[in-house]
Amino acid sequence: MRDFSKDHRWLSLNTATVRKQGDLLAIIDACARHGIRAIAPWRDRLAECGVPEAARILADHGMTVTGLCRGGMFTAGDGASDDNRRAVEEAAAIGAQCLVLVVGGLAAGSRDIAGARRIVRDGIAALLPHARQVGVKLAIEPLHPMYAADRACVNTLAQANDLCDALGPGLGIAVDVYHTWWDPCLEAEIARAGTHKGRILAFHVCDWLVPTTDLLLDRGMMGDGVIDLPAIRRQVEATGYTGPREVEIFSKDNWWKRDGDEVLRTVKERYATVT
């Protein structure tokens, strides 16, 4: 397993972690102050300054872009397809290592989760040729089952692996400990993903707090919750994964209220000590 205790070169900051603390340039400046060289922006951060300007800022600062959040929402209706093509192009424009897909939940007014899953499969299949053409990898992010209704009906690594098996090259998986730590098949499905070189495209960390007070915006800093982070990292790295480990924390009542430098200092310290 890689030694993270004195080396944070694999640390990537997902901009959602400091969503309330500044725009893209402010976040990049903060990363520079803390020696963080990789970032995964959300599209709203690109939209604020425009994608060409965002691409220029990222390049000028020598930032590695480990992923763009997000495409997906295939069940949202006809607009999803155009928006996903734009997301692919934005990912290409900023040189992102992948476009993260949050695939969408039930269609409006529907209770048909099997049908939603078919829509997602078809949507990814339709998007893949364009993504391959422009050289952008698509990373399915299975979300926790508590988001099955309204955010993502792909809720296990097994489902994501099945989709990758079915749809072929250019498609991979974003493994997020928050969404997957509970899964009794986690270790087996990480190993299964690992049998396909490059299938694990991203590895996200934060922590599960007890109690969790909000379904969406109460994620914990690594070390403050109950996820066995070293164990999951060991499983992921056992597949040969040598990519970034990205810190993504949605925390409306705690980390989003703190000073951005304090957040980044804590991220780095926890990154080195508890994970």
Place this chain on the structure above:
Amino acid sequence: MRDFSKDHRWLSLNTATVRKQGDLLAIIDACARHGIRAIAPWRDRLAECGVPEAARILADHGMTVTGLCRGGMFTAGDGASDDNRRAVEEAAAIGAQCLVLVVGGLAAGSRDIAGARRIVRDGIAALLPHARQVGVKLAIEPLHPMYAADRACVNTLAQANDLCDALGPGLGIAVDVYHTWWDPCLEAEIARAGTHKGRILAFHVCDWLVPTTDLLLDRGMMGDGVIDLPAIRRQVEATGYTGPREVEIFSKDNWWKRDGDEVLRTVKERYATVT
């Protein structure tokens, strides 16, 4: 599939649905007013009047007791074992068709979910001989993965089926749509449970609301959410299940605040129309 539209003989009321509206006798009186003949009490309702008195009240009113909630919490430490033996005896005393097991989450201070699952397995194995001796079936209730840390580390029907396969007679499963509706393996695992006669010991319904505002206490009335209740019932009944369907709704800001008769009227109406 059974016709529930004009026949509520299979309706059982879990007392949690009217947790704030009265004690056991008040709930039974309300059931009598609405022609509900089956009930699944929680142990706190028994404790209020004492188990012998509760047994007498239930018998005097001719109530079918479809289950007792709950035993389990095997990861809570040494006290769990004695408490579970008491729960088994209480279930026997009131003639409950099963004792529902909420198995417990991570042990205090632990991040070892695989270890928690081993403790649960050993705990059920240790409890089973006593349960068999007094003729009480144990029903493992897989809880939604959002409760993996603090309530139950058995989160899928697959895990529950595996435990039943491993531990043998006297053990079965409580299928609750709230906990399982998202599971891509749901239909397959219901069918798998159905290959063992009597393994499905209980079938609980409510609904998943969008949005869900509280992880524990914001369950919906059947029909108000996104669960395809008829589809899951069809799967359960296809196994040959002819037992009760129990309504269990935790709803601190809605149904717990309403008049008990309104709740029961609504339960009956939805039971007949949307499920």
